[in-house]
Amino acid sequence: MRLKSVGMGYFLAIPDIISILNLVFGFLAILMVMDNHLTYASVCVLIAVVFDSVDGWVSRKLNRNDQLGFGKNIDSLADIVSFGVAPSVILYYIGLGISDWAAYLVAIVAIFTLICGILRLTRYNIISDRINYPGFVGFPIPATAIILVSYYLSGLFNIIVATILMLFAGYLMISTIRYPKVDNYYLIGFSALMIILLILPIDIFIGAVNLPALILFVLSLIYMFMTFLEFFIDTEEALTVENVNRNIVQAREITTNKFGLSLTSAQEAFKSMKDTINQVSSGEIVGENKEYSEEKNKIDEEDKLENISTGEVENE
Missing domain, CATH: 1.20.120 (Four Helix Bundle (Hemerythrin (Met), subunit A))
Structure with a gap:
């Protein structure tokens, strides 16, 4: 210059x-x-x-x-x-x-x-x-x-x-x-x-x-x-009504999807709990517990007879 x-x-x-x-x-x-x-x-x-x-x-x-x-x-x-x-x-x-x-x-x-x-x-x-x-x-x-x-x-x-x-x-x-x-x-x-x-x-x-x-x-x-x-x-675009509205819609969709997943999980947990209650009320779980108790008593009786045969009970 x-x-x-x-x-x-x-x-x-x-x-x-x-x-x-x-x-x-x-x-x-x-x-x-x-x-x-x-x-x-x-x-x-x-x-x-x-x-x-x-x-x-x-x-x-x-x-x-x-x-x-x-x-x-x-x-x-x-x-x-x-x-x-x-x-x-x-x-x-x-x-x-x-x-x-x-x-x-x-x-x-x-x-x-x-x-x-x-x-x-x-x-x-x-x-x-x-x-x-x-x-x-x-x-x-x-x-x-x-x-x-x-x-x-x-x-x-x-x-x-x-x-x-x-x-x-x-x-x-x-x-x-x-x-x-x-x-x-x-x-x-x-x-x-x-x-x-x-x-x-x-x-x-x-x-x-x-x-x-x-x-x-x-x-x-x-x-x-x-x-x-x-x-x-x-983005690097200017603040326009279209851009803001589009991003707000995307935020709402994400929020709705997350809420929907949470609601589905809650419904599944509630259904599982309801099935459990129905099983208890119908005696299925009680029956299973009863069979388990009978089997345990049978094992205890066998152990007791074995102890008697070996003389352990008499020594006591």
Whole structure:
């Protein structure tokens, strides 16, 4: 590669500018935390999520040919700041407001989540062009950020629950559990509407609960706990209704067959026990026992006569 071909104009495109805006709002979220404006910091993270969602769509619409992977790398670097560093700083600052020991514990969780996010993004850059799977391997890091900030904005925030969720999300990010891309336009539009309602100065509360934030939090949790569907997946195909239904049917058939075998064994055991009872009631077994007793008595009489003849009984 010639020196003059490494200028930014050679690499930079419109989707990359959108990724940079993602980075900008992630950095603004950190600044808001430093000024003790956690609500504004959470909103900045949500705005970063919007830009992160748009850059890929714009890239596809422009038919960008990013053979060198510049756009993929700048997107990942922006995600580290907006969805790794910023949420970790928010979580730590909340723990700092409780007590020193809580801040230490929360700091460990925040560092763990950040490291897992960096590892996940690095792995994605390596394997994205090498695997034939249209979804995500591991929990997406933007979804981790959405869970934390929507939970904080919901008005139901609890630091213990938040740390547990972040620990679980960190593990899922570095796992090999597959997550599908959300292609339902109605769901995407509804989630985008909730984010817009949180970004705009519109208060939609039921008591102390922020309704859009709570809805977004619940939707994110549902997506997060879709990992349990992994038990029904044994191929590298995407999560489709046909695949899931087919695997569920197979699981039901296996369960039915095992239950049928168990039921047959129980029926055979019951039949055997019933035959035994019938034999006893009909005297067959009693007759056999009687014949055995008579034969034993006969043997005892013969032994006694033999002892008498040899004089053993007299000596006694």
